Amino acid sequence: MKRLIAATAMVATGLSFSAAQADDDMVFVGHLMDITGATGFIGKFYADGVRDALSYVNVNGGIDGTVLDSESVDYAYKVPQAIANYKKWRSRNDMIAMQGWGTGDTEALISFVAKDKVPVYSASYSGHLTDPTAKNPKTAKPAPYNFFYGASYSDACRAMVQWAAEDWKESGGSGKPVFSHIGDNHPYPNAPKEACAEYANELGFEVTAPVVVSMKPGDFKAQCLTLKEAGTNYGYLGNLGPSVVSLVKSCDTVGATPKWLANIWAGDYETLKTIGDVENYVFPAMTSFWTDEGVPGMELVREISKMSDSSGEQFRTHHYIRGICSVYYMKEAMEWAKANGGLTGENIKAGMYARQDWVPAGLEGVCMEANWTAEDHRGINTVNIYNGSAKGGDFTVTKVNTVTLPRRDDWLGY
Secondary structure, X not given: OOOOOOXXXXXXXOEEOOHHHOOOOEEEEEEEEOOOOOXXXXXXXXXXXXXXXXXXXXXXXXXXXXXXXXXXXXXXXXXXXXXXXXXXXXXXXXXXXXXXXXXXXXXXXXXXXXHHOOOEEEOOOOHHHOOOOOOOOOOOOOOOOEEEOOOOHHHHHHHHHHXXXXXXXXXXXXXXOXXXXXXXXXXXXXXXXXXHHHHHHHOOOEEOXXXXXXXXXXXXXXXXXXXXXXXXXXXXEOOOHHHHHHHXXXXXXXXXXXXXXXXXHHOOHHHHHHHOOEEEEEEEEOOOOOOOOOOOOHHHHXXXXXXXXXXXXXXXXXXXXXXXXXXHHHHHHHHHHHHOOOOOHHHHHHHOOOOOOEOOOOOOOOOXXXXXXXXXXXXXXXXXXXXXXXXXXXXXXXXXXXXXXXXXXXXXXX
């Protein structure tokens, strides 16, 4: 029986939007999100994108008639809760795929999902998730069932460092520019630390010792004075949200104003608006922006957005749009799987390798072309770089470059 699920807006915890309507033509997809924890400032936007996209898929026929039964759980960025939910979904719901979130939990689940053959589409872009066979001797664990939409944190940082090297020359800098990694001692900000520092060294930067800053907001003047004394010209921001806002404001008060190179979760209109006044705030983006005009795929994005905002007027961040892309790559891999042996985790994984230069239908110009292979899960190695500034409540975001990185074997897996 072909079934359509009503577009019920899923609430934060524990509500399976279709459990009461289960039949044989249904598969379960878990959804871990953080809307109240350390990354909730941004996590709520991405979670909305995932939930709206899952609802939209169902009201438009599911996976060629198969309904996606889903449950969205706010695990508050706590790894034990993420693992407990994963195990519950596997044992009780026979989960065949999962939309995930953070780096700590995604990396903790690598061996579980590989053993269970459950594709995980994470919002962690840790380079540690990109080597499915442990081809690189530096890879800590092979991650054959991990996927994410976008460039890895390491590649995004490498791209910004490459841009910074050119920026240093064009701005008339003399001597070696100074690069610093700034972030908490935590899997998420740590993910690109070593890889990006190595590339910065390769490009001729002087690389300082990492500067540790809590993911919780606070007074970071001491860390800012360290940056000032080191002469940091380009500071990579490994954290996000209130922590980054506190840091930039603290540094402004002590006259430490390097060009900020933010990771993708720390670069958006919301952060710029909250900082208040800032210049030279550089960050990557992997989709179009909500306000972009003339992008064909934005029509579908706006229809999906209506699943939780019938007015269609609510502003959406690029984090929300990346959530949509993540679901739609999974959706099309599921469609391939259903047509080629059935909806199993193993077949969905095979479906991720079935296309080249892949953009989900209807999202042209929104999601970037992606290529996954059985030996390389770096789906995208092109990075769009933007510069943001804010003053007196007005802010601007301008694209400054697009960097396509080589797929170097020694960069795979970290």
